[in-house]
Amino acid sequence: MDELTCFKTYDIRGDVGVNLTPDIARRIGRAYAVWLHPRRVVVGADVRLSSEALKTALIDGLTAGGVDVIDLGMTGTEEVYFATRELRADGGIQVTASHNPAHYNGFKLVGLEARPISNDNGLLEIKALAEQNRFPPCVRRGGIFPYDNRPAWVNCLLRFLTTPPKRTLRLVVNAGHGTAGPALDALDAGLKRAGVPVEFIRIHHQPDGRFPAGVPNPMLPENRQSTRLAVIEHHADAGIAWDGDFDRCFFFDERGNYVENYYLVGLFAEHFLRRYPGSRVILDPRLIWNTLDVVAHCGGTAIVSKTGHAFIKARMRKEDAIYGGEMSGHHYFRDFNYCDSGMIPLILMLQILGAAAQPLSHWVRHAQARYPVSGEINLTVNDPAALLHDVAAHYAPAAAGRDDCDGLSLTFADWRFNLRASNTEPLVRLNVETRGDAALLVHKTHEVLLLISALQAAKETL
Secondary structure, three states, X not given: OOOOOOEOOOOEEEEEOOOEOHHHHHHHHHHHXXXXXXXXXXXXXXXXXXXXXXHHHHHHXXXXXXXXXXXXXXXXXXXXXXXXXXXXXXXXXXXXOOOOOOOEEXXXXXXXXXXXXXXXXXXXXXXXXXXXXXXXXXXXXXXXXXXXXXXXXXXXHHOOOXXXXXXXXXXXXXOOOOOHHHXXXXXXXXXXXXXXXXXXXXXXXXXXXXXXXXXXXXXXXXXOHHHHHHHHHOOOOEEEEEOOOOOOEEEEOOOOOEEOHHXXXXXXXXXXXXXXOOOEEEEOOOOOHHHHHHHHHOOOEEEEOOOOHHHHHHHHHHHOOOEEEOOOOOEEEHHHOOEEOOOXXXXXXXXHHHOOOOOHHHHHHHHHHHOOEOOOEEEEOOOHHHHHHHHHHHHHHHOOEEEOOOOEXXXXXXXXXXXXXXXXXXXXXXXXXXXXXXXHHHHHHHHHHHHHHHHHHHHXXX
């Protein structure tokens, strides 16, 4: 029995031809069918060059297990989430590797009502079945039913626009040659039918699995320049860029400046709390002070949850939260079945910017001044668990507060930091924030980085 190393904590990702092949995809489909016993499953795929072959093999495994497959074609991940619930399917699978390099691919799996399947609730069992590769015979073979669910999805998105813009907005939209391009065209057509005054300036719009403009991951600073320059060139009100399967989005203000998603979480939380007073909002523990202040000021309840879509969605359902946001660019919505969407934030931004003359920079500048942040710093380390232990031993005695719900969060009078191991890559991620002190931010960020470097060097000399 061979170990399938493409299985991760929340999903399946691998290097195509190395640890992810069509044969493995077929086994995954067959294992999913045995574990879940679904009658109907929604399947979609991103634009990667390997996606069609992997999807075909996956569907072969599902139908061999007696499952009827609703094939959405080329989709974003949120469209699979939406269709799974909208069509009352028993589960859904998206073929994607999101923001990983072009030679990677994988699968995101959900069950009934688009509830995520991760290590905590079935992914390990699916892995074991796929590794054994011994499946019981099936009485019938499932069918394949192509289906276009995009019109219903667009109509769902438009319901989030409760007040159309009072002025025409120009937005640069950067699909990154991923799956967002055709979805944006459909959304644009829906906005025009509804008489919404908006103009999209499209860049890197055509789907191309080779990603000629670079991997669609706007969290990387080197991938932001094209959006920034287009905003400046076209005098746009804002810019928006997406990752490969557009479940994450990233904003640029009217000057082309990248806006940390942390501040957008507060902005969107305020938007929903104005409409639904007293509601709950979920946030991740990496950066929290601004969101806590905004939610408290608006009379809501802020709840800190472990990072990751499986944890956030579960907490959203438990608390019946109106909105949840992660600083990584994932935004979750109760009225989107508690799932994340990379397109609903665009709709919300139309409403926020269109309600008044103030630009996007106006809506975030006070938060940026009150709580400056380091931006997420990724570091490759040999032993993340040991590093977190050693950093805690150094800082915890002087800390005013400590939270270990997701990595290490330590709070001091005027600054705090979170250090956590990545669930998808061999990295630790550092985030630092202060109370209105940019100089202290630089000093403390440098201090923590020096400590990590010294601890790593000490380990290497042992």
